[in-house]
Amino acid sequence: MEKTQVIIVGASHGGHQSILELLSRYGEDVEITLFESGDYVSFMSCGMELYLEDQVTDVNDVRNFRPENFPQPNVHILNNHEVTAINEEKKTVTVRSASDDQTKEYPYDKLILSSGVTPNALPVPGTDLENVYLMRGYNWATKIKAKLEDPSVKNVAVIGAGYIGIEAAEAFRKAGKEVTLLDVIDRPLGTYLDSEMTDILAKHLSDNGIEVMTNAKIEAFTGDEKVEAIKTSDQEIPVDLVIQAAGVKANTEWLKGTVDLDDRGWIQTNEYLQTNLPDVYAVGDATLAYSIPARKKMPIALATVARREARYVVQHLFEKIPSKPFGGVVGSSALSVFDYHFAASGLNSFTAAKAGVEIRSAYYEDTLRPKYVPEKHGNTKVSIQLFFDPMTHQILGGAVLSDYDITAQGNVLALAVQKKLTVEELAEADFFFQPGFDRQWSMLNLAAQQALGEEPFVE
Structure with a gap:
C-alpha cells in the first residue's frame, strides 16, 4: 500500500510538532518530507538572549531539534530547500535547492504550511x-x-x-x-x-x-x-x-495568488485551520490564531500557539470533516527585565481595543507574603492586573509583575482565561497557603476580590 505523502514547509515549532504528531499517530503509514529554506534547522530565536549572555551550552544547541533526531526512514528533513510555489491542480510543490539552484516538484497528499515570519x-x-x-x-x-x-x-x-x-x-x-x-x-x-x-x-x-x-x-x-x-x-x-x-511580517509573499491572504499577508484559515486549497493547512506565526478571550482571529506569534495548532491539524488530518473546530488559544508570554519578571496572558487594554473588545481593568499591589515577614527576608512587592468583561465578569486577560519570580502565576491566569472563569470564581479559587511562599488568600484571590470592590484583606 502506498504511503500518504505529507509535506511540511518550515522547520520551526509548527514543523517540528507536526513531525512528532505524525509519527506518534500514524507511524510508518506516512512519508514525511520537511523543507527548510535556511541552512540551519530550527534555531530558537526566543533563546537568543540566553545565548548572548552565555547561559546556554552552545549556540548549536539553541534549537528545537536536529535532523538526526529523526532517524526514521520515512522522515526526510531537507535544509537549504525553498518551497517557491504550490501547484494546486497537480498537488505538488515547487522547491528550489540552494546548493545547485535547481528546482524540482514534489507531490503531496497533505501539505502543512508553517512558513513563519521574517x-x-x-x-x-x-x-x-x-x-x-x-x-x-x-x-x-x-x-x-x-x-x-x-x-x-x-x-x-x-x-x-x-x-x-x-x-x-x-x-x-x-x-x-x-x-x-x-x-x-x-x-x-x-x-x-x-x-x-x-x-x-x-x-x-x-x-x-x-x-x-x-x-x-x-x-x-x-x-x-x-x-x-x-x-x-x-x-x-x-x-x-x-x-x-x-516587529515581523508573514513569510507569505510566495503564496500570493494561490493561498488566500489578508491585506497584511497573514494566511487565512477556517475553523479547522484549513486554507482555501484542498488538503493544505496552515499553522504558526504566519497565520491568524483564534483568540479565546477576543473571540476572533488575531496575530499571536508564539511557539505555544504553533505547537497547539500543529497538534490539532495532525489529529484531524484524515477526517473529511474534522470532528471539532480548533479550540483557540489564550496567548501567554513572560519576560525578565533585569531584576523584574512578568508574565502576561490573554488581552490587555491595547490588544482589546485593537480587537474591538470592551474590557474593564483592575490593578492590585501588595506584598507577596504576610506583613509579619520583613522585606529583607524576601517579602517583596507584587503587582497584578486583571482584565474582564464588564457585564459577565469573565476573565479576558491579566499580568503579574515582581522582582521575585512569580511568572508561574501567569499560567494560572492563562487557565482562567481558557476555562472562561469569572472574577468571582477567581476570588474564591482554592490555592495553597504557607507563609514562606504566599498569603492566606493567594495574591490572585486578593486581586480578584479588589476588582469586585470588596473590603481589603489585612493580616
Missing part, C-alpha cells in the same frame, strides 16, 4: 549600512554575539521596545555598552502591558543605564559604509551598532 527592516535610508542588524535567526545571533565582545562597539541603539528589543538592550548593557532603546509608541512594552506596569519597568530600565526614547520617529541611518548615527525627527544619535527589533 523581521521587519525599517523603510528608511541606510538599512544596508554595515552594523545595522536584525534580531532573529542563527546567523544574526552569531553576528550580534561577536559585537557584544567587540571593544570598538561602544554605543548601541535598539529599535523596538518589545520583547526582542528589551532582550537585546539588556544583553548589550550587561556587556558594558551604552544603550539607547527607541520605540515609536509612548512607552516600552506598551503592546504587552498596561501603563501601571510599564511605568515600573521604564524606570527600571533607566535605573540600569538604558536611555529610553519613546515617540521616536526614525528618518534614516547615516554613515559612510558603516552606520554612524540614527537621524530622528528632532535629533541625531551617534551609534556604532543598530539592532532592529521593530
Whole structure:
C-alpha cells in the first residue's frame, strides 16, 4: 500500500510538532518530507538572549531539534530547500535547492504550511549600512554575539521596545555598552502591558543605564559604509551598532495568488485551520490564531500557539470533516527585565481595543507574603492586573509583575482565561497557603476580590 505523502514547509515549532504528531499517530503509514529554506534547522530565536549572555551550552544547541533526531526512514528533513510555489491542480510543490539552484516538484497528499515570519527592516535610508542588524535567526545571533565582545562597539541603539528589543538592550548593557532603546509608541512594552506596569519597568530600565526614547520617529541611518548615527525627527544619535527589533511580517509573499491572504499577508484559515486549497493547512506565526478571550482571529506569534495548532491539524488530518473546530488559544508570554519578571496572558487594554473588545481593568499591589515577614527576608512587592468583561465578569486577560519570580502565576491566569472563569470564581479559587511562599488568600484571590470592590484583606 502506498504511503500518504505529507509535506511540511518550515522547520520551526509548527514543523517540528507536526513531525512528532505524525509519527506518534500514524507511524510508518506516512512519508514525511520537511523543507527548510535556511541552512540551519530550527534555531530558537526566543533563546537568543540566553545565548548572548552565555547561559546556554552552545549556540548549536539553541534549537528545537536536529535532523538526526529523526532517524526514521520515512522522515526526510531537507535544509537549504525553498518551497517557491504550490501547484494546486497537480498537488505538488515547487522547491528550489540552494546548493545547485535547481528546482524540482514534489507531490503531496497533505501539505502543512508553517512558513513563519521574517523581521521587519525599517523603510528608511541606510538599512544596508554595515552594523545595522536584525534580531532573529542563527546567523544574526552569531553576528550580534561577536559585537557584544567587540571593544570598538561602544554605543548601541535598539529599535523596538518589545520583547526582542528589551532582550537585546539588556544583553548589550550587561556587556558594558551604552544603550539607547527607541520605540515609536509612548512607552516600552506598551503592546504587552498596561501603563501601571510599564511605568515600573521604564524606570527600571533607566535605573540600569538604558536611555529610553519613546515617540521616536526614525528618518534614516547615516554613515559612510558603516552606520554612524540614527537621524530622528528632532535629533541625531551617534551609534556604532543598530539592532532592529521593530516587529515581523508573514513569510507569505510566495503564496500570493494561490493561498488566500489578508491585506497584511497573514494566511487565512477556517475553523479547522484549513486554507482555501484542498488538503493544505496552515499553522504558526504566519497565520491568524483564534483568540479565546477576543473571540476572533488575531496575530499571536508564539511557539505555544504553533505547537497547539500543529497538534490539532495532525489529529484531524484524515477526517473529511474534522470532528471539532480548533479550540483557540489564550496567548501567554513572560519576560525578565533585569531584576523584574512578568508574565502576561490573554488581552490587555491595547490588544482589546485593537480587537474591538470592551474590557474593564483592575490593578492590585501588595506584598507577596504576610506583613509579619520583613522585606529583607524576601517579602517583596507584587503587582497584578486583571482584565474582564464588564457585564459577565469573565476573565479576558491579566499580568503579574515582581522582582521575585512569580511568572508561574501567569499560567494560572492563562487557565482562567481558557476555562472562561469569572472574577468571582477567581476570588474564591482554592490555592495553597504557607507563609514562606504566599498569603492566606493567594495574591490572585486578593486581586480578584479588589476588582469586585470588596473590603481589603489585612493580616
